[in-house]
Amino acid sequence: MNKLLLLLLLFFISKTGRAQEILPLWNGGIPKHIISSEKEFIATDRKIIWIEKIQVPTIKVYHPTKRFNNNKAVVLFPGGGYKGLAYDLEGEDFAKWLNTLGFTAIVVKYRVPVSAALKDKKEVPLIDAQRAIRLVRANAEKWEIDTNKVGVMGFSAGGHLAATLGTRFSTTYSYKKDTIDNLNARPDFMVLAYPVISMQNGVTHNGSRTNLLGKKPTKELIDLYSNELQVTAQTPPTFLIHCADDGAVPVQNTLLFYNALLENKVEAEMHIYQKGGHGFGLGKNVGDVGNWTDIAAEWLDKL
Incomplete structure (x- = not known):
C-alpha cells in the first residue's frame, strides 16, 4: 500500500509540477550568528504556524506547473512584529495562490532581532x-525565472522588511561573502499588505520598532528605518493594501509610503478598505477586503 501511495504521489508531482524545495540561505557561516543554547520554536497551540527564534534561515520554493509558468518570481516575507513569523498565513498560503497565477513563490524564514543568537x-x-x-x-x-522579474511581497513587519529591501537594496554589511552576494538585490516590484513603513512616533507599530531598534533608538536610526524617508526614483513599482480600521498598524504607514512613491x-x-x-x-x-487578491493579481499581470 505504501508503494502504491508513493507511486501516486510521484505521478501527481510529474503532472502538476515540481515538489517544494527548502534551501538554507547561507551555505557556509551564517552572518551575525552567535552560537548559543537557544532553539527555534514552532507554536502548536495557535491556528497558524508561528515560528520564533529562527536559528537557520531558509527559503521554501513553491514551483508552478511548467505549463503555466510565467517566468516571474515573488519572494514572500511573513509578518510577526519582528518577534516571529506567521509562516503559513502570510507565507505558504500566498505561495500556493501565486502558483495558480504562474509565479514561482519563495517563502523566507528570516531571522528576527529578538533572538539571543544574533x-x-x-x-x-x-x-x-x-x-x-x-x-x-x-x-x-534552474527554476525557469527571468532575473529581471523577481519581486517581493511583505505583510505587516514583513512589509517593513520588504520595503526596506526595496529602498535600501544596495546597503552593504561586513561579513564573509561568496559569489551569490555579488548579485543584484533590488526587487523588480513590491506588494505590501498592511505594512509597517515608518518608525516615527505616533505612526509606527511600537512592538515592531522596539523589537527591531530597541527601546530607545536614536533619531538617526528611526529615520534610517522609516522607509517613507528612503524612497528614491530607483524604488520598485509598488502595490499597497491596507484597512482604515487597522488597530495594530495605522493606515498612515501606507499613505506615507504611497505619497513618497508619487x-x-x-x-x-x-487600495484602502474601510474595514478588515x-x-x-x-x-x-x-468582508470587503476579500477581493484584494483579485485586484493584486490584475496589477501583477500588468507588470
Missing part, C-alpha cells in the same frame, strides 16, 4: 532579505 540585531533581517532575493536570482535558470515618480497603486482590520491574509471571510 549580533548587530537590527541589521540581520535585511541581510537575510538581500540574500534571499540573490539566491533566487542565482537559481533563476513624489519620486515611482509607479504605485494603493489587521492580519487578514488572503482576506477570505473578512
Whole structure:
C-alpha cells in the first residue's frame, strides 16, 4: 500500500509540477550568528504556524506547473512584529495562490532581532532579505525565472522588511561573502499588505520598532528605518493594501509610503478598505477586503 501511495504521489508531482524545495540561505557561516543554547520554536497551540527564534534561515520554493509558468518570481516575507513569523498565513498560503497565477513563490524564514543568537540585531533581517532575493536570482535558470522579474511581497513587519529591501537594496554589511552576494538585490516590484513603513512616533507599530531598534533608538536610526524617508526614483513599482480600521498598524504607514512613491515618480497603486482590520491574509471571510487578491493579481499581470 505504501508503494502504491508513493507511486501516486510521484505521478501527481510529474503532472502538476515540481515538489517544494527548502534551501538554507547561507551555505557556509551564517552572518551575525552567535552560537548559543537557544532553539527555534514552532507554536502548536495557535491556528497558524508561528515560528520564533529562527536559528537557520531558509527559503521554501513553491514551483508552478511548467505549463503555466510565467517566468516571474515573488519572494514572500511573513509578518510577526519582528518577534516571529506567521509562516503559513502570510507565507505558504500566498505561495500556493501565486502558483495558480504562474509565479514561482519563495517563502523566507528570516531571522528576527529578538533572538539571543544574533549580533548587530537590527541589521540581520535585511541581510537575510538581500540574500534571499540573490539566491533566487542565482537559481533563476534552474527554476525557469527571468532575473529581471523577481519581486517581493511583505505583510505587516514583513512589509517593513520588504520595503526596506526595496529602498535600501544596495546597503552593504561586513561579513564573509561568496559569489551569490555579488548579485543584484533590488526587487523588480513590491506588494505590501498592511505594512509597517515608518518608525516615527505616533505612526509606527511600537512592538515592531522596539523589537527591531530597541527601546530607545536614536533619531538617526528611526529615520534610517522609516522607509517613507528612503524612497528614491530607483524604488520598485509598488502595490499597497491596507484597512482604515487597522488597530495594530495605522493606515498612515501606507499613505506615507504611497505619497513618497508619487513624489519620486515611482509607479504605485494603493487600495484602502474601510474595514478588515489587521492580519487578514488572503482576506477570505473578512468582508470587503476579500477581493484584494483579485485586484493584486490584475496589477501583477500588468507588470
